[in-house]
Amino acid sequence: MTVEDVRIIELPKFTDPRGNLSFVEQLNHIPFEIKRTYWIYDVPGGEARGGHAFKVNEEFIVALSGAFEVIVDDGRKKEVFLLNRSYYGLYVPSGLWREMQNFSTNSLALEFGSMHYDVKDYVRSYDEFLKLKSNEEI
Numbered sequence: 001m002t003v004e005d006v007r008i009i010e011l012p013k014f015t016d017p018r019g020n021l022s023f024v025e026q027l028n029h030i031p032f033e034i035k036r037t038y039w040i041y042d043v044p045g046g047e048a049r050g051g052h053a054f055k056v057n058e059e060f061i062v063a064l065s066g067a068f069e070v071i072v073d074d075g076r077k078k079e080v081f082l083l084n085r086s087y088y089g090l091y092v093p094s095g096l097w098r099e100m101q102n103f104s105t106n107s108l109a110l111e112f113g114s115m116h117y118d119v120k121d122y123v124r125s126y127d128e129f130l131k132l133k134s135n136e137e138i
């Protein structure tokens with residue numbers, strides 16, 4: 001996988017004077033079966049989260065409120081995706097280094113995963129990631 005496989009998917013948006021509504025469906029907007037949902041909140045200013053890669057897990061990330069950036073790196077190329085709308089979803093395939101930064105105050109990151117939590121699926125060393133990538137092991 002490369003950063004070219006990462007994409008922002010615009011989700012349905014029902015604007016309404018009573019408040020807007022958006023939704024996601026698995027195997028529709030989210031191109032995998034959802035096994036896990038988690039969220040990141042109360043991020044202090046200047047902090048970054050998620051500096052790691054997943055070997056198998058795929059992700060779909062939504063900034064439910066506020067904004068933050070997701071940096072995706074395939075070992076050759078890096079791209080920064082700004083999530084600043086509640087109706088944007090970022091699809092991140094497996095085998096990519098990803099980090100989240102520049103969280104706005106009160107931002108809320110919702111993440112869907114294709115796997116249950118599995119510590120063995122994490123690659124936490126960037127050097128190890130580059131090695132796996134160059135050997136085409138992830």
Ligand code: TYD
Pocket residue numbers: 036038048049050051052117
């Ligand atoms: P982690 O994914 O390591 O966050 P980051 O890469 O931003 O540091 O998650 C932090 C901790 O939360 C980790 O030690 C284990 C726990 N955790 C779960 O138990 N289940 C989950 O689904 C996730 C995402 C994390």
